[in-house]
Amino acid sequence: MLDIDPSSATSVPPELAPLVAWGLAVAGDVGRPGGPGQLARVVRVDRGECDVITAGGRVRVLSDSQRAQDEVAPVTGDWVSIENEDGLGEVITEIFERRTSVSRRDPAERDLEQVLAANADLVAVVHGLDRPLPPGRLERLLVVAHKSGAEPVIILTKADERVDDDSEAIVRAVARDVPVVVTSVTDGTGLDTLRDLVGPGRTLALIGASGVGKSSLVNALVGEELLEIGEVRSSDAKGRHTTTARELVLLPDDGGLLLDTPGIRAIGLWEAEDALELVFGDLEVLATECRFGDCAHSGEPGCAIAAAVAAGEVDERRVTRYRDLVAELAAQRAREEERERRDRKGGRKGRGGRGSRGGRRR
Numbered sequence: 001m002l003d004i005d006p007s008s009a010t011s012v013p014p015e016l017a018p019l020v021a022w023g024l025a026v027a028g029d030v031g032r033p034g035g036p037g038q039l040a041r042v043v044r045v046d047r048g049e050c051d052v053i054t055a056g057g058r059v060r061v062l063s064d065s066q067r068a069q070d071e072v073a074p075v076t077g078d079w080v081s082i083e084n085e086d087g088l089g090e091v092i093t094e095i096f097e098r099r100t101s102v103s104r105r106d107p108a109e110r111d112l113e114q115v116l117a118a119n120a121d122l123v124a125v126v127h128g129l130d131r132p133l134p135p136g137r138l139e140r141l142l143v144v145a146h147k148s149g150a151e152p153v154i155i156l157t158k159a160d161e162r163v164d165d166d167s168e169a170i171v172r173a174v175a176r177d178v179p180v181v182v183t184s185v186t187d188g189t190g191l192d193t194l195r196d197l198v199g200p201g202r203t204l205a206l207i208g209a210s211g212v213g214k215s216s217l218v219n220a221l222v223g224e225e226l227l228e229i230g231e232v233r234s235s236d237a238k239g240r241h242t243t244t245a246r247e248l249v250l251l252p253d254d255g256g257l258l259l260d261t262p263g264i265r266a267i268g269l270w271e272a273e274d275a276l277e278l279v280f281g282d283l284e285v286l287a288t289e290c291r292f293g294d295c296a297h298s299g300e301p302g303c304a305i306a307a308a309v310a311a312g313e314v315d316e317r318r319v320t321r322y323r324d325l326v327a328e329l330a331a332q333r334a335r336e337e338e339r340e341r342r343d344r345k346g347g348r349k350g351r352g353g354r355g356s357r358g359g360r361r362r
């Protein structure tokens, strides 16, 4: 873990001190621009342009993914180096290696990874208690949160509009060791707990479906109507995809950072086998007792998971969802290996994929 106490961030050079509130704990963590560049953090990304925070304040810059066909495009939360280029103004010239990254399979191009947020310390899976809870969705989002490398949290919003008394219990069963915070922006429930969880210099990224109240939480913690809020359809509580950009917001009194994201429709997993273990650890432990090492838990003799289901110890639907996710990841992995084989044959370098994870470039 990073040392996140700003008062102890002694190795931050004085000229970079204004960036401490924006998450710069120790300059060494994000590297320092080697050349004439200036250190900055991306706080908002629009097409081809970004807002960044520098030690001197907020600046609009060009993202050079526009001019260079680069594998790594800046995302909100990234630490970058910016430089002034003739005729272009400030341009991002380097993206520093991401400490954590929230990513999924690109919904438009199934064989690409899409990074949603960089360098979050915490990733909150947000669900609204005003709607039914699909556990599979929660599990997927939890896998994404675990995989990011940040600490996962679950936030259950709209406690004042709770439709189903069971959903909190269902969530806690799926969550296992992940902390669950229940909130309401209407009566203030849970807001202090969230404030404490975030803390100075730390970044909490919010992910979840449209209309669950992510932007409302940001506004409540900021204490003003900073972000646009959308109504939900009364028939099914679906949101209207009000938020369109990922945005990093500083809480008052340098109380940490919230990273708001647009509502997620589809969450394809990306190379998340290890994270699956964290969400379905109990099943993976059971699986070691299956008679066959490659047991698919779909009717094989001596299957320990089937035995646990039969004994009423494990929910069969959860096993099905687990098997589906394992199959989805295996299929994706197979497609990727096939593509790499093709690329090798053709002598081309693979595009995107593994290389898109972040890291230095230039």
Ligand SMILES: Nc1nc2c(ncn2[C@@H]2O[C@H](COP(=O)(O)OP(=O)(O)OP(=O)(O)O)[C@@H](O)[C@H]2O)c(=O)[nH]1
Residues within 6 Å of the ligand: 157, 158, 159, 160, 161, 183, 184, 185, 186, 208, 209, 210, 211, 212, 213, 214, 215, 216, 217, 228, 229, 230, 231, 232, 239, 240, 241, 242, 243, 244, 261, 262, 263, 264
């Ligand atoms: N009763 C109640 N309503 C809430 C609460 N939080 C949010 N809402 C309402 O839920 C609706 C959606 O809120 P948003 O904050 O726009 O939701 P979002 O998750 O940011 O949605 P997208 O930007 O579309 O992804 C709005 O009508 C809010 O007023 C809450 O704690 N209680």
Ligand SMILES: [Mg+2]
Residues within 6 Å of the ligand: 214, 215, 216, 228, 229, 242, 243, 260, 261, 262, 263
């Ligand atoms: Mg929103």
Ligand SMILES: [Zn+2]
Residues within 6 Å of the ligand: 287, 290, 291, 295, 296, 297, 298, 300, 302, 303, 304, 305, 306
């Ligand atoms: Zn088995």
